[in-house]
Amino acid sequence: MTDTPTPPPPGQPAAAMPQRIDRPGFFTRVLHWLIDDPVAAIGLVVLIVICSCAVFADQIAPYDPSLQDYAAMLEPPSAAHLLGTDDLGRDVFSRLIHGASASIYAAVLAVGVATVLGVPVGLIAGYAGGWVDEVISRILDTFLSFPAIVLAIAVTGVLGIGLTNAMLSVGIVFAPQLARLVRARALVLKQELYVEASQCFGASPGWILRRHILPNAIQPVLVQITLLMAVALLAEASLSFLGLGMQPPDPSWGSMIARAYIYAQISPAQMYAPGIAILVTALAFNTVGESLREALDPTSRH
Amino acid sequence: MLNTVQRKMLTRRLLQTIPVILLATFSVFMLLKLLPGDVAVTLAGENATVERIEEIRSQRGLDQPLLVQYGQWVLGAVQGDLSESLLSGEPVSTTLARVFPNTLFIVLYAVALSVLVGVPFGILAASRAGGIIDRLVMVLTSVGVALPNFWIAMIFVVIFALNRSWFPATGFVSPFEDPLAALWYATLPAVALAASGMAEVARQLRSSLVETLQSQHFRTLHAKGLPFRSILWKHGLRNVSVNLLTVISLLVNRTLAATVVVEVVFAIPGMGNTIVNATLQRDFPVVQGAVLVMVLTVITVNLVTDVLYSILDPRIAQR
Numbered sequence: 001m002t003d004t005p006t007p008p009p010p011g012q013p014a015a016a017m018p019q020r021i022d023r024p025g026f027f028t029r030v031l032h033w034l035i036d037d038p039v040a041a042i043g044l045v046v047l048i049v050i051c052s053c054a055v056f057a058d059q060i061a062p063y064d065p066s067l068q069d070y071a072a073m074l075e076p077p078s079a080a081h082l083l084g085t086d087d088l089g090r091d092v093f094s095r096l097i098h099g100a101s102a103s104i105y106a107a108v109l110a111v112g113v114a115t116v117l118g119v120p121v122g123l124i125a126g127y128a129g130g131w132v133d134e135v136i137s138r139i140l141d142t143f144l145s146f147p148a149i150v151l152a153i154a155v156t157g158v159l160g161i162g163l164t165n166a167m168l169s170v171g172i173v174f175a176p177q178l179a180r181l182v183r184a185r186a187l188v189l190k191q192e193l194y195v196e197a198s199q200c201f202g203a204s205p206g207w208i209l210r211r212h213i214l215p216n217a218i219q220p221v222l223v224q225i226t227l228l229m230a231v232a233l234l235a236e237a238s239l240s241f242l243g244l245g246m247q248p249p250d251p252s253w254g255s256m257i258a259r260a261y262i263y264a265q266i267s268p269a270q271m272y273a274p275g276i277a278i279l280v281t282a283l284a285f286n287t288v289g290e291s292l293r294e295a296l297d298p299t300s301r302h
Numbered sequence: 303m304l305n306t307v308q309r310k311m312l313t314r315r316l317l318q319t320i321p322v323i324l325l326a327t328f329s330v331f332m333l334l335k336l337l338p339g340d341v342a343v344t345l346a347g348e349n350a351t352v353e354r355i356e357e358i359r360s361q362r363g364l365d366q367p368l369l370v371q372y373g374q375w376v377l378g379a380v381q382g383d384l385s386e387s388l389l390s391g392e393p394v395s396t397t398l399a400r401v402f403p404n405t406l407f408i409v410l411y412a413v414a415l416s417v418l419v420g421v422p423f424g425i426l427a428a429s430r431a432g433g434i435i436d437r438l439v440m441v442l443t444s445v446g447v448a449l450p451n452f453w454i455a456m457i458f459v460v461i462f463a464l465n466r467s468w469f470p471a472t473g474f475v476s477p478f479e480d481p482l483a484a485l486w487y488a489t490l491p492a493v494a495l496a497a498s499g500m501a502e503v504a505r506q507l508r509s510s511l512v513e514t515l516q517s518q519h520f521r522t523l524h525a526k527g528l529p530f531r532s533i534l535w536k537h538g539l540r541n542v543s544v545n546l547l548t549v550i551s552l553l554v555n556r557t558l559a560a561t562v563v564v565e566v567v568f569a570i571p572g573m574g575n576t577i578v579n580a581t582l583q584r585d586f587p588v589v590q591g592a593v594l595v596m597v598l599t600v601i602t603v604n605l606v607t608d609v610l611y612s613i614l615d616p617r618i619a620q621r
Contacts, residue, residue, distance in 0.1 A: 138318065138321045138322055138325065139325060141318070141322045142321075142322050142325040142326045142329065143329075145322065145326055145597050145600045145601045145604065146326070146329075146593075146596075146597055146600070147555065147556075147558060147559030147562075147596055147597075147600065148559065149559045149560075149562055149563065150559060150562060150577065150592075150593055150596045150597075151593065153562070153577055153578060153581050153589075154333055154577070154581065154589050154590075154592075154593045155333070155336070156581065157580070157581030157582075157584065157586070157589050158333055158334065158336045158337050158586065158589075159336055159338070160338075161581075161582075230447075230448060234448075234450055237450050237452075237453075238450065238451075238452060238562075238563045241450075241452055241563065241566075242563060242566060242578050243582065244578075244581065244582075254450075257450075257452070257453055257456065261456050261567070264456065264459070264460050264464065265460075265464055268460050271453070271456055271457070271460075275450060275453035275454075275456075275457075278450045278453065279445070279448050279449060279450065279453075282447075282448035282449075282450075283444060283445065283448040286444060286447060286448055287444065
């Protein structure tokens, strides 16, 4: 939240800026959180490393991920090829680094779609209540009944096979989870005194939702978004494994595993690296998410 | 057996399911409408004559208004008519009736394993919260939840099927033909699916048990001198058994989705392989039918859970 005072819209009350006393700054609080929970700090470092790999893949990877070398096929790890080569002589380490882009892109896309769709819908359902809530809740129930991976497979089949279509549909299935969360918060928050006060002063519903409800509902959403990243990552891996996500020759961890499985008897080591990459990334998202939940909500501590 | 409040609650729940089923079936119906271009041309396949396309159009009622088409599709589906596969010409309902029990068998096997392993570990972890076992269970469950099912499935195949031939690497035997062989064939897929399932069960059971044991009611039991063991077994577990029901129903739904991918690893003739192959071969009626069955299964599981819930815990009905 930025604290720049925005001029109130005409006809609406000028919200008095409360004086914040002795509240440590954002970075101090993040620092305290990470010192309190070193495991989460490790998780965060892992995520930063993987995101850097995704962004700077071209600079970091020692080889072109699609460069085939028929003189060096299915080689074991060596100094030249840190993780060996695949069945087309491509450097597994370089493909692993480039695979991070696919995974992070897919996870961000799916969770982004879920947030953009889910949060406003949840806000409206919870704040409006009544029949609006009832209708929205049934729609949410419906989409919660679709197994994400099944819908993603079907939608890619219809719209055309590709990572973007697949992750868009995963995002649609995730949206109700966020919407439900926000709805539950909005139901509670709309009865708070400051919301009632705002209403008395004639503030519009949109202004109340933006100014009061959303900022107070954002913390559980943040936690859920982090946890959903892990689920989306696993969904991307599954879809690419099935050949419905990332298309060759672009590398993705899921499709690397699928290819390695064909040669499992000759070179079983091939399938370990991408699998561990998926596991570590998903684990990092989960660790950071769980830790955030505890840091933001002291009552959840056991 | 049920009081008025419970009956009212059940009626409300059943009524709520109706719009969900209507919306879900409508979404599945609309799936084919997402196809770019003329559906009749796509369904007719390559090199189809104009007459053939027109025949398909009128045969499938594609020239009717949308809602009429939906109504006809639902009426057909209720009577078991989900049209035919574009490739084999086999009725979709016949295909699904053949493969769905196989998927259900694997899912139930995996869920049973998850509960049988997850529950003891959850209790063990909660009874000594903060201890070594608890921390170990927490680490294992974190890893279990982040594991890609299909990857662990492959590792199992390499270790237990290719290196030591304890289990078959691929294939499936129907439990109706040979139950023992069916269990033997389904063990590796079920264990691969249960790897994250048992983690989920242990983690959820632990957290709700710890919460229950810390409540004032349990402090009182402790204060009146009841041994910890009987507090845990008699009172604690009874309190969390309802939570366990929710965990299991979530697990059934999640395992159902995860089987789709694991089935491909083991070449099991189930819903997963059917839906994936149909998608890759653009056999849309099969895709549509399979998605419909999966969604209806999830809705049914959720409904049954809620009904059991309100019977087991009458307090729920009063909310």
